[in-house]
Amino acid sequence: MSGFAPPPYPYDRLDRLRPITEAHPGGTVDLSVGTPFDPPPASVIEALSSSGTERSYPPSIGTLAFREAAQRWIRRRFDVEVETSQIGATIGSKEFVATLPQWMQLRTPSRDTVLYPAIAYPSYEMGAILAGCRPVPVRLRSDGRMDLDSIDPADAQRALLLWVNSPGNPTGALDDLEAAARWGRMHAVPVFSDECYVEFTWTGRGRTILESGLDGVVAVHSLSKRSNLAGVRVGFYAGDADLVAYLHEVRKHVGMMVPGPAQAAAVAALDDDEHVELQRGRYRSRLDLLAEVLSEWSGQPVPVPQGAFYLWIPVEDGWEYTERLARDGGALVSPGEFYGPDGARFVRVAVVQPDQRIQLVADRLGAAAR
DSSP, X not given: OOOOOOOOOGGGGGGGGHHHHHXXXXXXXXXXXXXXXXXXXXXXXXXXXXXXXXXSOOOTTOOHHHHHHHHHHHHHHHOOOOXXXXXXXXXTTHHXXXXXXXXXXXXXXXXXXXXXXXXXXXXXXXXXXXXXXXXXEEOXXXXXXXXXXXXXXXXXXXXXXXXXXXXXXXXXXXXXXXXXXXXXXXXXXXXXXXXXXXXXXXXXXXXXXXXXXXXXXXXXXXXXXXXXXXXXXXXXXXXXXXXXXXHHHHHHXXXXXXXXHHHHHHHXXXXXXXXXXXXHHHHHHHHHHHHHHHHHHHTSOOOOOXXXXXXXXXXXXXXXXXXXXXXHHOEEOEEGGGGOGGGTTEEEEEOOSOHHHHHHHHHHHHHHHO
């Protein structure tokens, strides 16, 4: 009798293209994974190295200083009040996404279904699978928002939770968070909103599901993207008092603890908006540059997203486009099928590399087009 066999990690499937990209002078420009390359602020690095918190176990829920910094940021960014008791620390946001269905099913064993966007980062689906739950993708409308009306009533009755992601990865679309909260309350389904790209909202202002009220909803945030701290692994969740209190306790038993120095660095980062504005400018200029370059190279329009730092490019064949870009530009990007079958005719390009590396791809593609 065979047990669970994890599927291949999506980005490992790009390894066969690396010899092609490495053959270019200057080597591979990796635009496949959304890992930041720009430096965090000096004040954050100073806090990381000088907090003196490395000796003791940190509180699983997060230090009071960290939760107060998150509280201040939510108030400043969204004009929403959240008590520190309704905020908890995460070791980045991915572990929270991937483990949440397990904790939620222990809380409500009569339900077994995780609803999530049909084009989405793989961790929503994988979290459901690892918990032995049913992953059920929710169809996206042409504007990139989830079509909540398409959810089968039987799936709604079995739903442990609904995930919403805005700005979306990989699409960059802005979802209707108020509608998601309303749907969840109508069906007695907790709604978890992954908002880790909210600082990089290009159309209008950044929004949080907490603006619709805290009952039945939890927002999840990360400093990986906002503050270039992916290697530090720190984020937080905030919202419904009962849900957060439950997650505080279960995560405490598991030992989900953000290291003290990481929490100290996060306090410095959350209190500093200036570096975020600088990073916004970097990402926006890279999006505009690569959208123009890829449009000229491919002969088809490349739209700039509503949010996040990914180009989500409609193509005939995602893998064919990926392979051609590897040959001509020495760049690795992600075929859209990594994010679900509905993404097969798209490609995701992460504009995370430093400006000179982005320019190198532009120069290579310009030469290939001549």
